[in-house]
Amino acid sequence: MEKKRVRASYVIWGVVLLLSAMAALYPFIYMFLLSLTQSKDIYLHLNLSEMNFINYGRVFRNFNFLMFMRNSVIVSGSACVLNCLISSMAAYAFAKKRFPLRNFLFGVYLATLMIPGQVTLIPVFTIMKRLNMLNTYPVLFLPVINAFGVFLIRQFMLGLPDELLEAARIDGSGEVQTFVWVVLPLIRIVLVSLTVFTFITTWNDFIWPLVAAPDTTMQTLTLALSVLKGNYLSNYGLIMAGSTLTFLPPFILYIFLQRQFVEGIALSGIKA
Numbered sequence: 001m002e003k004k005r006v007r008a009s010y011v012i013w014g015v016v017l018l019l020s021a022m023a024a025l026y027p028f029i030y031m032f033l034l035s036l037t038q039s040k041d042i043y044l045h046l047n048l049s050e051m052n053f054i055n056y057g058r059v060f061r062n063f064n065f066l067m068f069m070r071n072s073v074i075v076s077g078s079a080c081v082l083n084c085l086i087s088s089m090a091a092y093a094f095a096k097k098r099f100p101l102r103n104f105l106f107g108v109y110l111a112t113l114m115i116p117g118q119v120t121l122i123p124v125f126t127i128m129k130r131l132n133m134l135n136t137y138p139v140l141f142l143p144v145i146n147a148f149g150v151f152l153i154r155q156f157m158l159g160l161p162d163e164l165l166e167a168a169r170i171d172g173s174g175e176v177q178t179f180v181w182v183v184l185p186l187i188r189i190v191l192v193s194l195t196v197f198t199f200i201t202t203w204n205d206f207i208w209p210l211v212a213a214p215d216t217t218m219q220t221l222t223l224a225l226s227v228l229k230g231n232y233l234s235n236y237g238l239i240m241a242g243s244t245l246t247f248l249p250p251f252i253l254y255i256f257l258q259r260q261f262v263e264g265i266a267l268s269g270i271k272a
Contacts, residue, residue, distance in 0.1 A: 035240035042236050055241035065245065067217065068224040072203055075220060079141035079202040080195045087149030087194060092183055094150065095157035096165060109147050125211055135215040144202050149194050156190040192260040200250045221246045
């Protein structure tokens with residue numbers, strides 16, 4: 001009797017998880033199917049004889065999709081590398097170094113997370129303009145660096161034994177060598193989590209590229225999608241084709257890194 005109850009519970013939970021997965025995947029399946037049509041409205045009419053990949057060819061042929069893809073890859077990749085490097089160095093100082101007002105400064109740094117991005121938009125734009133950095137790649141990925149990455153990595157570093165760092169120093173390693181050869185390999189899991197966060201945030205950003213890089217040749221994919229929408233009549237199949245292609249890179253990245261991503265998030269909350 002007990003075994004039947006256990007099996008019944010497994011079946012119920014399996015059905016619940018299956019329905020949840022279908023509900024989560026439905027918008028993306030709908031988007032892909034709509035991209036195979038020439039629909040002028042958002043309602044999908046399933047007609048297999050009229051479905052084709054013409055919209056995907058038009059996106060690559062008529063809208064410089066590869067150029068926008070290149071811009072997004074460069075900006076998102078640079079943001080991931082820079083954010084992981086700077087955040088890990090700052091987290092190392094806050095977690096393993098002793099200096100006056102360390103906890104106070106860390107609290108002040110965390111308080112910046114409460115400031116909405118809309119508030120800092122104009123000041124950051126003014127700074128970048130005075131530095132003559134508008135319409136460049138750095139202006140698109142530099143503002144991505146914030147206190148979240150430092151907080152995430154610091155929480156993970158608090159669980160690292162200090163004895164490992166002391167052993168490295170006894171062996172004659174300097175601070176840079178200890179950080180590169182001891183600390184970074186130990187925090188690679190949380191760096192994967194931060195990479196996923198940073199990549200998705202930068203890839204999907206719309207407001208900042210719109211303000212900081214109005215030049216067409218510097219536009220990212222998310223911003224370029226607005227070009228696909230007509231002023232009076234829109235081909236939603238074409239828009240959905242561009243949206244599907246834009247959605248795939250972060251989705252593929254998450255699929256390959258999901259195990260390390262979840263593990264890094266879980267381990268970062270072990271110590272406060």
